[in-house]
Each structure stands twice: as structure tokens, then as C-alpha cells.
Amino acid sequence: MIAESGLAALWFAAALALLQVALAGLALRLRNDDMTAAIRPVAMVQGLLCAGAMACLITVFAQSDMSVRLVFENSSAVKPMLYKIAGAWGNHEGSMLLWVTILGLAGAAVALFERQLEQRTLTATLGAQAVIALGFYAFLLFASNPFARLWPPAADGQGLNPLLQDPGLALHPPTLYVGYVGLSVAFSFAVGALVTRDVGPQFARAMRPWVLGAWIFLTLGITAGSYWAYYELGWGGWWFWDPVENASLMPWLAATALLHSVSVLATRDGLRAWTVMLAVVAFSMSMIGTFLVRSGVLTSVHAFAVDPERGTFILVLLALYIGGALALFGARIGTVRQGNTFDLVSREAGLVLNNLLLSVILGIVLIGTLYPLVAQGFGVQLSVGKPFFDKTAGPIALALMLVLAVGPLLRWRRDDAQAVLGRVTIPLGVAILAAVILVLLTPRAGAMPILGLAFAAGLAVASVAPLWRRNLKRTPWFIFGMVLAHLGVAVAVAGMASDSAFTQERLTALRFGETATVGPYDVTLKGVKPVVGENWSAIAGVLIVKRGTDRPFVMEPQQRFFSTPPTTTNESAIVTRWNGQLYTVLGQQNADGRWQVRLWWKPFVTLIWIGGAMIALGGLLALIGHMRRTMKMRRRAREYDEWAEAWL
Amino acid sequence: MTRWRLILAVVVLAGGFAMTASADPTAQQDRYAYTQLPDARQEAKAQALMQELRCLVCQGQSIADSDADLAGDMRAMVRERIAAGESPDRVRRWLIERYGDYVTYDPPFNWRTAPLWLAPLVLLIAGGWLAARTIRRRRR
Numbered sequence: 001m002i003a004e005s006g007l008a009a010l011w012f013a014a015a016l017a018l019l020q021v022a023l024a025g026l027a028l029r030l031r032n033d034d035m036t037a038a039i040r041p042v043a044m045v046q047g048l049l050c051a052g053a054m055a056c057l058i059t060v061f062a063q064s065d066m067s068v069r070l071v072f073e074n075s076s077a078v079k080p081m082l083y084k085i086a087g088a089w090g091n092h093e094g095s096m097l098l099w100v101t102i103l104g105l106a107g108a109a110v111a112l113f114e115r116q117l118e119q120r121t122l123t124a125t126l127g128a129q130a131v132i133a134l135g136f137y138a139f140l141l142f143a144s145n146p147f148a149r150l151w152p153p154a155a156d157g158q159g160l161n162p163l164l165q166d167p168g169l170a171l172h173p174p175t176l177y178v179g180y181v182g183l184s185v186a187f188s189f190a191v192g193a194l195v196t197r198d199v200g201p202q203f204a205r206a207m208r209p210w211v212l213g214a215w216i217f218l219t220l221g222i223t224a225g226s227y228w229a230y231y232e233l234g235w236g237g238w239w240f241w242d243p244v245e246n247a248s249l250m251p252w253l254a255a256t257a258l259l260h261s262v263s264v265l266a267t268r269d270g271l272r273a274w275t276v277m278l279a280v281v282a283f284s285m286s287m288i289g290t291f292l293v294r295s296g297v298l299t300s301v302h303a304f305a306v307d308p309e310r311g312t313f314i315l316v317l318l319a320l321y322i323g324g325a326l327a328l329f330g331a332r333i334g335t336v337r338q339g340n341t342f343d344l345v346s347r348e349a350g351l352v353l354n355n356l357l358l359s360v361i362l363g364i365v366l367i368g369t370l371y372p373l374v375a376q377g378f379g380v381q382l383s384v385g386k387p388f389f390d391k392t393a394g395p396i397a398l399a400l401m402l403v404l405a406v407g408p409l410l411r412w413r414r415d416d417a418q419a420v421l422g423r424v425t426i427p428l429g430v431a432i433l434a435a436v437i438l439v440l441l442t443p444r445a446g447a448m449p450i451l452g453l454a455f456a457a458g459l460a461v462a463s464v465a466p467l468w469r470r471n472l473k474r475t476p477w478f479i480f481g482m483v484l485a486h487l488g489v490a491v492a493v494a495g496m497a498s499d500s501a502f503t504q505e506r507l508t509a510l511r512f513g514e515t516a517t518v519g520p521y522d523v524t525l526k527g528v529k530p531v532v533g534e535n536w537s538a539i540a541g542v543l544i545v546k547r548g549t550d551r552p553f554v555m556e557p558q559q560r561f562f563s564t565p566p567t568t569t570n571e572s573a574i575v576t577r578w579n580g581q582l583y584t585v586l587g588q589q590n591a592d593g594r595w596q597v598r599l600w601w602k603p604f605v606t607l608i609w610i611g612g613a614m615i616a617l618g619g620l621l622a623l624i625g626h627m628r629r630t631m632k633m634r635r636r637a638r639e640y641d642e643w644a645e646a647w648l
Numbered sequence: 649m650t651r652w653r654l655i656l657a658v659v660v661l662a663g664g665f666a667m668t669a670s671a672d673p674t675a676q677q678d679r680y681a682y683t684q685l686p687d688a689r690q691e692a693k694a695q696a697l698m699q700e701l702r703c704l705v706c707q708g709q710s711i712a713d714s715d716a717d718l719a720g721d722m723r724a725m726v727r728e729r730i731a732a733g734e735s736p737d738r739v740r741r742w743l744i745e746r747y748g749d750y751v752t753y754d755p756p757f758n759w760r761t762a763p764l765w766l767a768p769l770v771l772l773i774a775g776g777w778l779a780a781r782t783i784r785r786r787r788r
Contacts, residue, residue, distance in 0.1 A: 235713040241753075242708040352782065356775045363771040371764045380760055385710070385753025387700045392768040505695070507684045570715065587682055587715075596682040 006056025024127025047108025125192030159564030182214025223612030431458025452497030477625025485618025492611025519601025
């Protein structure tokens, strides 16, 4: 019954989405107030129905109801409860339902909270949102029904991929999806504004919290996903330029560019067409991401099922949405008036440069990701990976850091080049000093890591410079947000450069009692022991780790064996110190009885994820700051109204 | 189709390794699949090369990041050859000759990959031109 209720809720939600599209179209055409008023509640109920369907799916997974095909194929009765629940989206159908649920709830939130936007633009926005939702409902109901039954019911399920049995599964997909969906809302706002010819600061202020919110979640999702891959895959890598990772990086790059241009539009009324274009691009990137991951064109831990029909379906949706949006953009962009103007040396010009470089990096990642797929279509097999992206996107990322350092120190509209040079003297000096020290101390670190560290040092100083001689109590929160996020970029880059320059690796095979040295640590293999978990068994290596005369401590990396489905995973053991991480992995036993042990000492590698978290936190501060300001303005307006009513 | 080609490549590759490894294939794998070369400079060279070679049976991983047996065999082969004094470039060319461009993450520049390698430059120039035009027009 629960599964059928879920399916029914999904059908009702789809029907409401159709109604929402019709209402929006008619309300705009007929200028009918009743229809306009009806749109908000329809959007809210649609969101609730989606959430109901998702709750039904989680329930059947929690109950391990093996008469539901999806549960049978992807779950198992013997599995910790956390993974039963999170397993609801650890598969193709469930993850698409989660996508739609977040989309529905986001639409409901727009209907519930949006007060700034002009009524007609909001109507068009909700209409556009319903069009997007409708495509995904069709995809779920016709090509990937999560509630299909299995007859006769099975005794037990086939289990969840053990690589996914990790607390990361509970967080990583929902976080990224909130990001993707947030960009769909930004896209709907852009479409709404184009439809009603309302592209201006008001529209930008309404869209900004959604862009910021989406961007915060994407940042968190990528950071968490990177750390998950780092400790789960067992070779110490934290980014692989895997197409699926790129699929999450591309929307982030587009959202970062959009975030900066929407600020120009909201505060200075500039970059109108460009902002709308970026909103279209950002959503396209999240659709392409969904397509790459969900269609099965890639084999990866993320592609749960390979089914060409589904791939075609998503590709058609992608073409319809992006094609439609671009056509609308082309038809209406002529009516968007040019915004305010600015000088060559100005904050706006800095932001244009930032947008340009981000877009070029985005283009490189997009082409690098799609090129092998296209080449395959022509019968050519080739691979594009880290070396390509390092050589092409690396230098541009360094240039972007320069812009990032200088940009916030520029004045709006017009600035004096001489004065700007004065302002960047100290950061420039710090960067050069850092480079000189690094070249002298570690000549063999390689050019890119040294440049990365030097740029990071300069950027760190430059990013806090906007607070210099400012009354900190009166500084708006979003300024702190910007400073923190930019500082976070410096911190993350420092971590990346430090990892590639200073990591020490030790791959060896040890007998019991033998010792290997990595970095400042002596690691002795004392023995191995069996460990039993809820649905796995493991062999753990007992490593005694000593650093100089410090007290030794124990690390226990495991080889884990899962029975449903039969798989072996590495569970690395990681110890975090203030200056880096010691990363240990137990491998197989060699024929001569020695155990393979892999050890890494990674100085300051943690800065990568700390930086990522700082960037997200900076976004959060900015979001809160903007909301506080909006609320304050609204309160003032209300107070004025009351005063006027009483006295005039 | 693609999958068949991949399986074929893997079979050929495995065969090739069985032959090069001569009498005792496991002994060689044990030596260098999961163990570094004693010479740090050679190991660094081998490591850099392994980072850019694709593990043919994995999901988008280099042979330096994979637990697959085939990746282990390839690591052992790379280290053996580097230890024997071959340049990384020669090892890479040897692999590409046998298994095609698919094996390297650093696609060699040729007419098939020219659009890929030139794209960043084209993007940068086009974007720069667009931005310059916008700013100049705005100044007037």
C-alpha cells in the first residue's frame, strides 16, 4: 500500500505541475487575478506531494519491503538502518525522485517566501519551474518508476554497493542535488524575467539568495565528495578529474560566475544580459551533470544502471530546456536595456574578468569531459585527464587568483590605476617573498606548486585587506562573507599545492615486527587481527606509529569484505595532526607471507577541505547578511507606512 | 561495441604481460606492483608516469590509484622498465603503440586531438575579445 500511495502522490504532483503551467500561461495572457492568486497554493501542494512520495520510498526501504523491485535490487535486510534510509537514493530511480522532491520543495519555497518580485514575473517564474518539474515527472513515471512491484516478493535483496555504505551517502547526494536544483530556480527566475521583460536590480535581488544558496550547497557537496573519495579509495588522491566529479565542478564554476555577476546587477545595475545568460548556462551545466551521471554514458560508481533509453530521455529534456531557454534569450535579449557603464579600471571590470576566466575554465572542463565521449562516437578511443587539465586550466586558475586578489580592492565604476598599485604592494611583496623562500628551501617542489603556494600567500593577505581600517562593528555581514570565502580559496590552494609538492609516499611489504619510515613517522606492523561489523568482516593491520621520542600510537587500516554483493574495500586509517595527515592502508598478503602496507605523509593536505568549508561558510555569511539587510529595509518601509497612516 | 573493444584490449594486454613476465609472473608483480623502486629519483619518474596512465579496467582511475590486478601489473611493468634505464617517454610511447591513445590521460597532440588542445586558447581569445569589446563600448 505504501508503494502505491507514493506512486499516486507522484501522479497527483505531476498533474498539479501541469495545472501550474496552464495557470501561469493563462494568468499572464488574460491578466486574471484569480488565476495568479491560485498559483502559489498549487506550487506548495505540489511540493508537499513530492515530499510525500519520497517519504513513502524511504519507508519501504526502512522496512526492507522486498516486494518492491527497487528495494530488492538495491537493499538488503541485514544492513545498518542509516544505509537502508540513505540507500533510498543510492540508486537511479530513488536519486531521481530525490531530485524531483527537492525541485518541488524549492518551488513551494519560492511560492511561500518570495515577496520582492513583481507579481507577473513571479507567476512566470513559477510557470517555468513547473515546466522543468513536468519533464522530470515524465521521466520518473514513464522511464524510471521507483515504486514498481516485484512478484513474487524476494526473501532478501541484492544489497547496496559497499563503496556507498558510508555516512557520506546520507549527505553527499542530497547536498549536491539541493545545489543543482537551486540553480534551476535561478534559471526559472531568469526565464520569468525574460518573459515579462523585467531584467533589472529587483530581479537580481530576488534571484541572489537562490544562487548563493545553491552555490553554498554545491561547494559543500564537492568538498565532502572529495574527502569521501580521498579516504575511501585508499590511494591518497582527492581529485581525479573523473567525468562525474567534473559534472559537479561545472555547475559550481558557472554558479560562481553567476554569483558575482548577479551582485553587479543587484547593486550597480550592470551586466544585465550577461547575468541572464549565466543563469541559463548554470542550469544547463546541472542538467548536463545529471545527464552524464544518470544516463549511463559513463561507467562509474555513480552510474547505478546502464540504460540507453533513459539516457536518450534525459538528453531530450536537456535539449528542450536549454534550447528553449536559449531561443527565449535570443528573442528577448534585444529588449533588455543596457545597464550602467563603468571604466576599464573598476570593480565591475574586475568582475567581468573574473567571469571571463571562470567561463574559460568551465569551457575547458566541459570540452575535456565531453571530448572522449564525442571521439568515441567517431570510433576514436582516447582519455583526457589530470595532465590535460593541469596544463590548460592550471595557468588560468593562477590568473584567476590574481584577479581575485586585486578585484575586491577596486572601487566601483572608476578607479585610479596608480592608487590600485599602491593598494596591492603588500600582498605582492608577500607573494614574492614566499616564492623566494620556497625556491631556496625546496628547489625540487616543482614550478606549479611553488607558484600555487606563493599566490596563495599573496591572496591570503589581499583577501583580508578590504577589512583594513574599517569599523568592524559597522561592516555588513556580506563583506565578512566575501573576505572569508576569498581567504578560503587561498587556504584550499595552499593545501593542494602543499600536497603535490611535499607528500611523501612509502609503498612496501612488511613482516610482523618490521618497520617502514614515511616522513617523520616510523610505522611498525605489529600484526593483523579479524574484525566483524554488522554486515561485513575485515582484516585489520595493527600499526604502531612513532615519531621521534613521542609516545607511540596505534592505527588500524582494514581490508573489508562484504557478502551482499561480494566486494572488498579498503578502509584507510588516517591520523590528523596540525601540520598534515598520516594516511595508512593495508593491502593484500604476498605469497611470501609479507603484508602490503601503503603509507603517505601529506603535509597540510587538510587545508584543501578546510578551505572548502571556509568558502561555503563565507557564502552562508553573505546570504545571512543580504537577508538581514532585506528584512531591515522591509521593517523600515513598514514603520514608515504605519507612521504615515497615523499622521498623514 | 565499445565494451567488446575494451575486453579485447584487456585480454591482449594481459597476454602481453604474461609473456614479458616470462617464467614467474607473480614474482614480478610482487616485486613492483605494490612496492617502490629503491632509487628515489627513478621512483619519482615512474610515479609521474603512472599518474597519467589509465587503468584500462577501472572506472576513470589512473594505474597509480587502483587496486585492480591489471593496474598492479602495469605498475610493475612501468617500474621494471624505468629501473632498467628506459626514459618515461619511451615507456609511454611503447604503451600507446600497443594499446592506443586510450591508455594515456595526456592525449598526444595530433589531428584527432587538435580541437581539444586548441580549445582553451580559442576560448581565451574569444572571451578576451568579448570582454574587451564590452568594456570599450561602455567607456564611450
